[in-house]
Amino acid sequence: MRVLLITGMLAENIVRTYAMESGVEFSVKALPIPVAALMSPAYIARELEKEKPLGFDLVLTPGLIEGDVSIVEKAIGIPTFKGPRYAADLPLVLKALDRVKLSKEVPACKVIETEARSLMLKELKALDLYEKSLKPEEGCLMIGNGEARVVVGRGLRVKVVAEILNAPVLSNAELKRKAVQYASEGADIIDLGMLAENPKPMEVKRLISTVKHAVKLPVSIDTLNPDEIDEALKHGVDMVISLERSNIQKLKGLNEEVAFVVIPADNTEGFYPKDVDTRVKMLEDNIALAKRMGITRLLGDLILDPINSPSLTESLIAYYEFSKRNPQIPLLMGIGNVTELIDADSIGVNALMIGIAQELGVALVLTTEGSVKTRNAVREASIATRMMALAAKRGSPPKDLELSLLALKEKRFKEVPYEASVEVEAKVVKAVKTPKERVKADAKGYFKIAIDRVNGEIAVIHYPLGSPKPDLVVKGREANSLYKTLVKLQLVSELSHAAYLGLELAKAELALLTGRSYVQDAPLADVAPAYR
Template sequence: MKEALKVLIVTGLKAKSFVEQYANMRKSDVKVDVLALPVPVAALITPSYAARRLREFKVGNYDLILMPGSVRGDLKGVGEALNGSVFKGPRHAADLPEILDQIEELPLSTVKPACELAADLLARKAEREIKALKAEALRRAEKGDGILIRRGKHGAYWAPGCMPILLAEIADASKMSDEEIARAARYYASCGADMVDVGMEAGGGKPDEAGRAVKAALRAVKVPVSIDSADPEELEAGVKAGASLILSGDASNLQDLSKLKKTPVVVTPAGPDGVIPESFAERVGRLEENLEEAERLGFKRLIADPILGLAPPYTFLDSLLGYWEFLRRKPGFPVFFGAGNVSELSDVDSPGLNFLLALLGWELGVAFLFTVEASRKTVGSVLELSRAVRMVVLASRKKTPPKDLPLNLLILKEKRCREEPLLPGEKPRRLIEAAEVEETAVHRDPKGSFKIKIDRDSGEILALHFKGGAARPSTAVRGSRPEAVYRAIVRENLVSLLDHAAYLGFELGKALVALKTGRSYVQDEDVFP
């Protein structure tokens, strides 16, 4: 029987108790001891100090020694000095259970913290599994078991039981310039979209604009592009320009679209008058009739859209029942799932909503997940759906709930608290209640003032410096991190008052929170009012 691994965890005096607490949460049979070096904070430990002090302790009986992940520098010299295996552990004690449970398979490092290595390892495994699943979908789709939309060497494909195709719409593309369309298409592709949809304005009548918009999207990305309109002339122009999928056909326009029968088409339950039946039973019946008509007209590659929505007179449950009933009648048929119909019509944060929509789509077995980022509240939905569908697919294959995976959609919340409690040794001799401090008059900094802005395209913070009462900034400092910006401000001697420096640090921190969360940044106002 293999003997359990013996691990020594090294930390500082103040952290020892909660390091032991977290280490004891492990599920593995790894034997663990915790050693506190005589320093108050683990981050103060240096490799040379660790090598010198650890020689005083009997550490030769351990299979490996884990130093704090926050220790700066390379620990290779520590291992050589002790003639043992010394590596960096996680940065935070809260991550110890996860690290200890997989420590024998982790490629530990003397340079990189174990928490980062664990995340990298799991992410690589997950990506290999996703690639294998996509390769399986391609093989099956090429044999006719699924749907395959090609564009040269690239394509979007699906087979029953495989990942759905993520389709992202550029809304009202006909109103946009070629560069705006290209920017949106590149953005969607970078977020994980398998296809980009060119959405036309309601009312139709702009076939030239449809062709122009499709060409602009095709020039920008390698993935297939679809055309979305109710106008047959716009759809025809889009296909002639290179669109590989039609959104959408119904009883009112299928006859006019018959010349495009070689192109895959999404079919909806709309009747000859363009009206969609209210009840799910009627919708499914009408959808089957429209699919039969499309087949009679010669369309070979059909995708069914039972219509997902929650706007009256429809209810969300009723629309889901439509999907359930259709797939009960036609199991394995390629189905279109309009997740954006729900997210755009709900004033809720999109990450959790998109996860549930991806989960529902996966469990129903849909072929397409469709979304749009037409409003500020849904910005990020393509990336969220891309991540969400990977989560549910990986969890399904592991036969576990969608948690403890190498990716998640935790943005404002977290699985484990990493805060360190106030320790007995940190109790102050004197406590000042900040609320009781008298307000002092505001003094303008002789060096000038700052206006803080954020650049969402580059993901950077911009600090504009104004001398005196000047209307135009004399200097601009930009950077992706607040500390980089304020250090440059100090280095350039652009601030002289302590309260002004503190104010700048506060505002720069707010700007970073706004960048990360998507909230608006307005100087002197709360990010979360």
């Protein structure tokens, strides 16, 4: 197949460079216009009609142009489609020509992305349906009932337990909001974190009832207190985290439908083993004790240690050794112990820890959003479990899955290299950093910009010049649509004010996307040393 690539004068070299990586036979036609995105289908048709291309099987136009390129095909008689938006995606598109049906309206990269994502979602749905079809006798454990049932076990997708920290001190409205938020972010089980030093068994009924009415997910309780556990068992809890040697023997009423997580500890003696062998042996002993007490739905938790406290590696070895010796016992791993206690972005830490959990045969990971730096940890963990499940099914590393946790970095660098040759004929002026100057007062008024975190929007609040009271709030999620709305409403009349607004709205959009703090007139964030 021979392909003709249409572009503008400035991008000719970079288009040729990337196309050469594909191994597909091609030619580049640079039309007499500097920027390819400024072309229209009608313009391309007129230019190609002047000297009709011959010997080509396919024509790809720039993906960023607007409109339907059918007019080009009619003009030259060669099948014509939109190419990718960025030259860096040309190798991907050209290599896929024999298996992908391109579009005359949608950029090729988007077509390929949509098709790959559709296949990925089908795979995930098939995995989900398979897991839901499993029976307990097939070596898995059921947590919850009816619609609020989760199937866990070795070899299945790792499920996410999202802990609502300090649940007893929250109002019903706060509990509901957090439960709904975590469910929307992909949590499989909602966990009620109790107060370790201040037991509140009288609150347990309210907590369980509120969450169960808010979401159709299993509910667990995270406590070592026997009275809180007993109350939870009376009021429909689906899982208890955690049982240790002393509280196992204090439970008054057991429910065969409730799952229990057992840990290697004895609170009476204040004993929490740290070395691998003792930790594994004690968990085995505590599970045996729980079975003698009549508990049948059991999971183990070796307790994941934070780095250097005393040793993440030692605790992972304990998980490995226990899993090897007791493959029939599902495991829970509290990855929040690691993500909360490291000053690194949780998105990468969660991906790695869940990959390790998958390899160890862990059934459940428990995560928290206990600090600003771990916001969105539930969503990150949910995506990571699906990435790892797909990778395990395909027998591949967790990459090229059309599902990723890349946030700041990217797989393909799409930036067009700077052509220093433009400086030969053009005057070069160096921007000089000057003391901060006040933006000239705009007769149309001024703005305050804030992030509405509850609704996930940027709020642009307009004040008439000289007035302390706002007269208008413009809300949206993108800087582009916001500034266009402000211009349309004729709320900006000074160039310096317009430039200032563009800067601040771009910062606000990035803050909304990344979860970073937004403060008007301040830098978006302190850049990590690695990026300086």
